[in-house]
Amino acid sequence: MFLEIPDVLSPEEIARVKKIAAGATFLDGRISNPHNQTKNNLQVDHNDPAFRDSSQILVQALWRSETFRNFTFPRRIGPPLLCRYQPGMRYGRHPDAAFLPMRPEPLRSDVSATIFLNDPGEYEGGALVIHLGSKPISIKGPSGSAIVYPSTTIHEVEPVTSGERFVAITFIESQIVDERRRELLYTLNEVAALEGLNMDWENRVRLEHVRHSLHRMWST
């Protein structure tokens, strides 16, 4: 299951990130995945203060989003990385790596996220394609929105044919490692939030018992 989350960033935050990015150094994206010959993009230099400044704004916005928290059950969120895809650039089919170098210990990537920083009208091609089951799903989100999906999912970024695709990507370590359990609990919590107050009180208490027990039982 994947989820599109509108308005993760405010217009002011988008403007601040764009301003930071305008003065930043971008490097060949192959440095972080030299074994994938289909990765061809630009990403902000980790040593540029722009990386720290932009990731701070972006990670705060993700923590603030209730929809994001409800879907991902985050324990740790990696620092989002600014990426640009110019004409001809793409990232071929891949699942994301299980662990990423991070302090104080490696981050297990359970959920992957793309935060869109410009609008689909600003580039052609460049869709994020998620291969779920037999039907690929193509996504180009509006500026300020995010898409989240299990890191195990095969996905790709189609070649940009004109303009520039500007996004930030990050990875989330979830309290619930198993994606099936995570999705079941998300659905149960959504139903409880939407229907709980219509229920008979005793049954509502029993539903709360199940929700919280599963959350506790499935957390790692």
Ligand SMILES: O=C(O)CCC(=O)C(=O)O
């Ligand atoms: O640019 C994107 O939307 C996703 C990029 C990606 O799949 C990755 O960096 O692992």
Ligand SMILES: [Fe+2]
């Ligand atoms: Fe990826």
